[in-house]
Amino acid sequence: MQTRMYRSFQxxxxxxxxxxxxxxxxxxQLTWYINSRFIPLTIFGVIFLAVLAQIIFTExxxxxxxxxxxxxxxxxxxxxxxxxxxxxxxxLLIGVLIPARPLDSSAFATxxxxxxxxxxxxxxxxxxxxxESEERNVLDWLKLFSYESDAAQFNGETASVxxxxxxxxxxxxxxxxxxxxxxxxxxxxxxxxxxxxxWAEAATLEQDSWVLVKGSIKSVTLNxxxxxxxxxxxxxxxxxxxxxxxxx
Amino acid sequence: MQTSTxxxxxxxxxxxxxxxxxxxxxxxxMIPAGFFTWLWDRLNVFAxxxxxxxxxxxxxLLLGTLASGLVEIFLDRDQMSRWVSGRPIAAxxxxxxxxxxxxxxxxxxxxxxxxxxxxxxxLSAGISFLLAAPVLNPIVILSTAAAFGxxxxxxxxxxxxxxxxxxxxxxxxxEKEAGNVLRPAxxxxxxxxxxxxxxxxSFSEKIRNALLITADEFFEMGRYLVLxxxxxxxxxxxxxxxxxxxxxSGPLLSVLVMLGLAILLSICSTVDAFVALGFVGTFSFGSxxxxxxxxxxxxxxxVLMYSQVFKRRSVFYIVAIPFMMSLLSGLIFNYFSP
Numbered sequence: 029m030q031t032r033m034y035r036s037f038q039x040x041x042x043x044x045x046x047x048x049x050x051x052x053x054x055x056x057q058l059t060w061y062i063n064s065r066f067i068p069l070t071i072f073g074v075i076f077l078a079v080l081a082q083i084i085f086t087e088x089x090x091x092x093x094x095x096x097x098x099x100x101x102x103x104x105x106x107x108x109x110x111x112x113x114x115x116x117x118x119x120l121l122i123g124v125l126i127p128a129r130p131l132d133s134s135a136f137a138t139x140x141x142x143x144x145x146x147x148x149x150x151x152x153x154x155x156x157x158x159x160e161s162e163e164r165n166v167l168d169w170l171k172l173f174s175y176e177s178d179a180a181q182f183n184g185e186t187a188s189v190x191x192x193x194x195x196x197x198x199x200x201x202x203x204x205x206x207x208x209x210x211x212x213x214x215x216x217x218x219x220x221x222x223x224x225x226x227w228a229e230a231a232t233l234e235q236d237s238w239v240l241v242k243g244s245i246k247s248v249t250l251n252x253x254x255x256x257x258x259x260x261x262x263x264x265x266x267x268x269x270x271x272x273x274x275x276x
Numbered sequence: 277m278q279t280s281t282x283x284x285x286x287x288x289x290x291x292x293x294x295x296x297x298x299x300x301x302x303x304x305x306m307i308p309a310g311f312f313t314w315l316w317d318r319l320n321v322f323a324x325x326x327x328x329x330x331x332x333x334x335x336x337l338l339l340g341t342l343a344s345g346l347v348e349i350f351l352d353r354d355q356m357s358r359w360v361s362g363r364p365i366a367a368x369x370x371x372x373x374x375x376x377x378x379x380x381x382x383x384x385x386x387x388x389x390x391x392x393x394x395x396x397x398x399l400s401a402g403i404s405f406l407l408a409a410p411v412l413n414p415i416v417i418l419s420t421a422a423a424f425g426x427x428x429x430x431x432x433x434x435x436x437x438x439x440x441x442x443x444x445x446x447x448x449x450x451e452k453e454a455g456n457v458l459r460p461a462x463x464x465x466x467x468x469x470x471x472x473x474x475x476x477x478s479f480s481e482k483i484r485n486a487l488l489i490t491a492d493e494f495f496e497m498g499r500y501l502v503l504x505x506x507x508x509x510x511x512x513x514x515x516x517x518x519x520x521x522x523x524x525s526g527p528l529l530s531v532l533v534m535l536g537l538a539i540l541l542s543i544c545s546t547v548d549a550f551v552a553l554g555f556v557g558t559f560s561f562g563s564x565x566x567x568x569x570x571x572x573x574x575x576x577x578x579v580l581m582y583s584q585v586f587k588r589r590s591v592f593y594i595v596a597i598p599f600m601m602s603l604l605s606g607l608i609f610n611y612f613s614p
Contacts, residue, residue, distance in 0.1 A: 038495060049331065061328040073335035076342075080491045087488060108492060115499035118506065119330050126323040134317035135324075138516045212550035213543050215328030216512060276550065 032088060037113045039084035044120050046077035052123075059271045060130040062214045130272040131209045131218050132236045133194045141194070141207060141220035143255045144174050161185040161245075166208045166223050167274045169245070169256045179247040179254045187258050188242045190269060193233045194222060198250075204230045206241050206258070211273040218273060224250065227260040240264045318513050326509035332544060333383050333501055333577070340384015341493040344391040345486035353396045364400045364449030365442075371401030372441045375409030381545045382410040382572050383501060386581040387493045393585070399454050404445030406582075407598060410545040410572035411437040420568070423549035429565060432609075436569045440601045447597060448590075457590045497581055504577025508542040511576075515540070530563040531606035535599065538571035545572035562609025570602035 049070055052058045058067055131139075156168045161182075164172070166189050173179050191206035199205070205222035209215075225241050233239065243260035250257075360370050380388055389397075389406045397405075410416065411434060420430045451457055477485070523533055534555065543551055548571050552564050559567075574595050582591045 038491065041495075042491065045334070049334075052331070058331065061324065061331045066332060069335040070331060073338055076335075076338050080487060080494070083484060083487045084491055086484075108496065112495040112499050115502050116495055118502050119327065122323050123327055126319060129320045129324060131321065131324055135321045138321075138513060140517060211328075212553075213548070214332040215324045216332075216508065216541060217543050217551040218325075218328075276553075 032091060034108065034110065034113070035084055035088050035091075037110075039081050039088065041113060041116050041120070042077050042081035042084060045116070046074055046081060048120055048123055049077070050074045056270055057128050059273065060128060060215070063211050063273075063275045064271060065275065066213070130268070131215055131220075132192060133207065133220075134236075135209075135218070136194070136220060139219060141205075141222050142170070143205075143222055143224070143250045144170055144253045162188040165189055165274060166191055166206065166221055167210055167276065169223060170221055173247070173254055173256050179256070182245045182256065183247055185245045186242070187245050187256075188240065189223065189258070190238065190240050190266060191223075192236050192238050195235055199224060200226075202226055202228055202230045204233060206239065209273045210276055212276060215273075221274075224248065224255065224257045225260050225263070226257060227263050229263070233263065238266050238268050240266045322509050322513040325512050326505050329505040329508060329542060329577075330502065333505070334498075336381050336544060336546070337383040337387075337497060337501055338490070338494060340380045341387045341490045341497060342486075343378055343380060343384065344387040344493055345488075345490035347388065347391050347395065348489050349482050349486040351395055356392075356395045356397060360397060360401050362398060364398070364446055367398040367401040368404045368442045368445030368449065371397070371404035371445055372408040372438050373412065374401070374405045375412035376414075378405075378409060379413045379415060380409055381413060381416065382575070382578050383497075383544065383581075385409045386578065386585060387497045390585045391493075393454075393458060398449070399451065399457060400445040400449035402445075403448045403594065404441040406441075406594070407444055407573045408437055408441035411569070413545070415546045416549075416572070419546055420549040423553045429561070429568070432565055433568045436565070436602075436605050437572070440569065440573070440598050443601065444594065444597045447593070457586060459585060459587055496584065500580035500584060501577050504542060504575070504580045507580075508540065508576045511540055527560070527562075527607060527610035530559050531566050531603055531610065534559060534563040534567040534606070535570050535602060538567045539575050541571075542575040542577050543571070548572065560610050561613060562606040565609060566602045566606030569605070570598060573598045573602075 052061070053067065053070060053074065058064075058070060062070070156164060156172050159168065164187065169187065169189070172182065176182075189206055191208045194205040194207045196205055203224055203226050206225050207220050207222035209218040209220050211218045225243070226246075227241075227243075240263070241258050241260050242262045242264075243258040246257045246259050247254050248257045249255070361367050378385075378388060385406055389402050392405070393399075393402050417430065417434065420433055424430055448457065517537075523529055537555075538548075541548075541551065548568065552568050555564050555567065579591065579595060582594055586594065
C-alpha cells in the first residue's frame with residue numbers, strides 16, 4: 029500500500045473514532061460502557077483524535093505539494109502494515125452495526141448476580157444511614173444489610189428503588205428481583221446485584237423491563253444470608269435511567 | 277482437455293451444493309427455537325463488554341503513544357545513557373522507579389518502553405520499567421488508596437510490584453544480546469521519512485513530527501488492544517465467572533483463580549483496585565493482593581502488545597516470571613497471615 033493511501037485511511041479512521049466517541053458522549057450512552065467518572069478522559073480522547081486526524085490530513089496535503097514541486101524522485105514508499113487499519117475498523121463496525129444496549133439479565137448467565145453486597149469497602153455504613161430510606165438505591169440497601177449485624181432494625185422502612193426486572197426460579201410465584209449492574213471501571217467489570225420483591229401482580233411484568241418499586245423492607249434469608257426484600261405497594265414501569273449502572 | 281473436464285466437474289459441484297443446502301436446512305431445523313435469541317443476547321453482551329474495555333483504554337493508549345512520540349523527538353541517546361546506568365542491577369532499579377517520571381498504565385507503557393529501547397535503554401531497565409510502571413503511578417496509587425486505604429494492601433502492592441519488576445529485569449540482564457530478546461523490527465526505525473533528526477527543525481515542526489509518530493503508533497499498538505479486547509470480551513461472554521469463583525477456595529486454588537481473573541478481565545490498572553474490592557469478601561488477602569500485583573503486568577491485551585516488542589520466548593518469560601512470583605507471594609500470605 030502506498031504511504032499516501034495508508035495515510036488517507038488512517039486519517040479517516042481517526043476521524044471515525046473521534047466522531048463515534050463524540051456521538052456516544054453526546055447521546056449519553058458513554059455510561060452504558062464506562063463509569064461516569066472516566067467521561068472527561070473520553071472527552072480528552074475525542075479532542076486528541078481530532079488533532080491527530082488533522083495532523084494526518086495536513087501531512088497528506090504537504091506530501092502531495094512536495095511531489096508536485098519535486099516530482100516522485102524518492103521511491104521509498106514503505107507504509108506500515110495495512111492490517112493495522114483493518115483491525116482498527118473492528119471497534120467502529122461493532123459500535124455501529126450492533127445496536128447499543130446496556131448490560132441486562134442476559135449477562136447473568138456468565139456474570140451471575142449477587143443478593144448481598146460484595147463490596148466490603150473501608151467506608152462505613154454511616155453515610156448510607158444518613159440518607160433517607162427512600163433515597164437509597166439497590167446497592168445502598170445491600171451494603172446496609174452486609175454491614176449491619178442486626179438487619180431486623182430496617183424492617184418496615186420505606187424503600188423506593190429503580191432497577192430492571194429479573195425472574196429467577198429460586199423465587200416464589202409473586203416474586204421477582206429488581207436488579208442493577210454495578211460498574212467500577214467499564215462494562216467488563218460489571219456485576220449484577222438484586223433485591224427480591226414481593227408483589228401480587230408480579231406475573232404481569234416483563235423480564236428486563238425497568239421499574240420503580242415502592243414498598244417496605246422486610247429482612248429475609250436468601251442463599252443462607254440475610255437479604256432485604258421489598259414488599260411492594262406499587263411497581264411502576266419507568267424508562268431506562270440515564271445512567272443504567274450504579275457506580276460505587 | 278479442459279473442455280472435457282469442465283462438464284464433468286460442474287455437476288459434481290452442483291451435487292455438493294445441493295447436499296450442503298439440504299444439510300443446512302436439516303441442521304437449522306434441529307437448532308432449538310431459542311438459539312437465535314440466545315445468540316443475539318450473547319452478541320449484545322459481547323459488544324457492550326468489548327466497547328467498555330475499548331472506550332476505557334483508548335485515552336490511556338493515546339497518552340502512552342504521545343509520551344512515546346515526545347520521547348522520540350526530544351530525548352536523545354546521550355541523555356539516556358547519562359541517566360540510566362549500564363550496570364544491570366542499578367539499571368533494573370532505575371527502570372522500576374522510572375514509572376514515577378512517566379505516569380502511564382499498562383496500555384501506554386508498551387509503546388513507551390519500545391521507544392525507550394529504541395533510544396538505547398538497557399534491557400534490564402526496560403523490562404523492570406514495563407512491569408513496574410503500571411503500578412508505580414500516581415493515579416494507580418491514589419485509586420488503590422481510595423479503595424483499600426493507606427494500609428498493608430497498598431504497601432504490599434507497591435513493594436511486591438517493585439520486587440517482581442526488578443528481579444525480572446535482573447534475570448533479563450543475563451542476556452547480553454538485546455537482539456535475542458527484542459523483535460528485529462525494533463532495531464530498525466519504524467517510522468519513515470519524518471526528518472525528525474533535523475537539528476534545526478522548529479519547535480512546532482518537532483511537535484508535528486511527534487504527533488505523526490503518535491498517530492502511527494496508536495494504530496500499531498491499537499491493533500493489539502482491539503484483538504485483546506475482542507478475546508477478553510468473548511471469554512467473558514461465554515465463560516461463566518461464577519464457575520471460576522466457585523472453584524476459588526483453598527490457599528492455592530484461590531490465588532490461581534485470582535490470577536486467572538486478572539488475565540481474563542483485562543481491566544486497566546488505574547481502576548483495578550475498585551474491582552479487587554469486590555473480591556475481598558470471598559477471597560483472602562493474599563489472593564486479592566496477587567490479583568493487584570499480577571493484573572497490571574499481564575493480561576490478554578498487554579500480552580498481545582508485548583508480542584509486538586519482544587520475541588516469543590521473551591514474552592513467555594515476561595509472563596511466567598511475574599506469574600510464578602505472584603503465585604508464590606499469594607501463597608506465602610495465605611499461609612502466614614490470617
